[in-house]
Amino acid sequence: MKSTENTCDSPLSTTGLGIGYRDGGGETQLSGQISFQISPGSLNAVVGINGVGKSTLLRTLAGMQPALKGRVLIQGTPIEKLSPVRKAQLLSVVLTEPLASKNLQVSELVSLGRHPYTNWLGQLSEADLQKVREALAKMELGEISGQPCHTLSDGQLQRALIARALAQDTPLMLLDEPTTHLDLYHKVKILKLLREVAHSTRKSILFSTHEIGLAIQLCDHILVLQPGQAHFGSPCELIEAGDFERLFPQDTIHFDAQSGMFRVNK
């Protein structure tokens, strides 16, 4: 953990963050204390076993649900202190839930990403349109920009959703499992596009995933969530520290540190 860096420069950092649910009088905390800081222009993954709280963590980081303990800082400011519009200018999200209107055209969908910058009627300026075109081009959607979303394949839809977040033009993008339902080719394609975006536009990207092998190959840093603890570091650091070995129960698979892959126990 690089706590020496100034948190004001970081698009996202947490200190002693506890995530989970409050209902009635009780609290259900899902994780141990999570402290990490992501650097500008980096691609970061969150990995962990089902139910460890990856989605809950992302929702907490996006300010969509309150933290039980600790703090989430967006460029040094506690997230709950940001106004809704300011927050929308600093972080964008891609969620797993389906769009309410499947009849939206791809270009209409991407244009909605400009909302935090447009006037009370939502009119797009020439600069807004330029951002929309750039986002469409980056996600290779130029040819299908006039199609309604319900006609898209899963991979195209995911790219359209990412393009919408890109058009929002925020220093931080949070994505919840952007590669589910995709085949290996399209998983890699999405992740490579995200890596390219992070490195070329200096946006920081954090996504949750089950594709640990791909994350090890493509990400700058990975947050490994385990019940009661969390480790953040570069893939190499985490492999050396043996964090991936402890990720799953050892009865069916084990981590092969040499190849950076999980192997089935035979």
Next chain:
Amino acid sequence: MMGSRKYRFILLAALMLVAFLANLSLGSVHIPLADTLKSLTGSEAVRESWGYIIWNYRLPKALTAMLVGGGLSLSGLLMQTLFRNPLAGPFVLGVSSGASLGAALLIMGASLLGGIGGAFLVTDVSLAIASGMGSLLVLLTVLVVSARLKDAMALLIVGLMFGSITAALVTVLSYFSAAEQLQQYIFWSYGSVGNLSWNQVGLLGIFFFVGTGISIALLKALNALLLGEKYAATLGISLPRTRNWTILATGLLAGGITAFAGPIAFIGLAVPHLARQLLGSQDHRVLLPAVLLYGALLMLVCDMIAQIPFSAYVLPINAITSLVGAPVVIWLLVRRKRMIF
């Protein structure tokens, strides 16, 4: 695409103007179009009675039809977006059943409680007030309950339940009512765009313009809601505020209209779909003017059918809108396999 959209708007506006003039010209007394135009522009028609009919009967009726059609369609659009449900309409929040309860209480309750005196209370004005109060009561209850609900879908179900409760109360009231009161209530439930004085049309206009004004202020938030509530929130849209103002605008539009014209079915449900189909857009900045024009057009046409041209018969407008609206919804479903919202 943008060009053809402009022409379709012009077509819609032109059709509405034609329907407006035809509506004025047709009826139990046929007034030639030339004379209709003459009396509208202030000059004398061939017969003095024609000018009188147009200014005191047909013009308020045509304007009421336009306000009713446009207003119900707009509130239907608001509800479909808020509830992400293509089958939502202006009455899903129980507005119409609240109005029914108000009207039923006045017509049937007044005679039960007040004896002879009660019968004199039932006038067009008191009916409008009673049904307006009924809508308001149900709407306020839904608003209070909605503050405790996180999900718009739960709110939809609460609205439907309130509808069932008020419908049950109306049934109980009618069970204990005399045939005369029952008949009067049934006539109210037929709906009507006629019989409004200029003052009442003005009052209806105020409801319409305030409701439409709030909707215009909501356009940006409504567009964000096309993504879903969670996405809208991450774009900086305040969900509770958007929800409350949308409910208020719907209440003003649907509640005000039901108070003056009685319950009118299907227009609010069908027109937003027709407008989306015609203009190929989900953008509320395009759809808002489109549903106002389309709704006004459709209501003028329904009113003309209800009048049965050249005859003295007037059919219940509520039945006509259902006869026109329900097949439209079925046609949309069949033609597009499923109603994609």
